[in-house]
Amino acid sequence: MTNQPIRVGVIGAGANTRSRHIPGLQAIDGVEVVAVCNRSEESGRRVAEEFGIPHVYTHWWDVIAAPDLDAVVIGTWPYMHHRLSIAALEA
Known part of the structure; x- marks a missing residue:
């Protein structure tokens, strides 16, 4: 097991993400x-x-492509979840 932290990027930072997820x-x-x-x-x-x-990114695809991240949290409107989830899995 590694002692390295899990580095997370957040895509979408609305009220739920700010109050709960982050x-x-x-x-x-x-x-x-x-x-x-x-x-x-x-x-x-x-x-x-x-x-x-x-770090602040201006486009979600840059977060997904960031080589120093281990995981992403998708906090967007539900209609975007499919597209972002597939893109993250393929990255």
């Missing part, structure tokens, strides 16, 4: 939320500042 992930030992992507770069930056997330 705080929940940050409460888990060995998990680091290191990237966020939201509808606009500005809103992504606000979320990053609020939660101390170091």
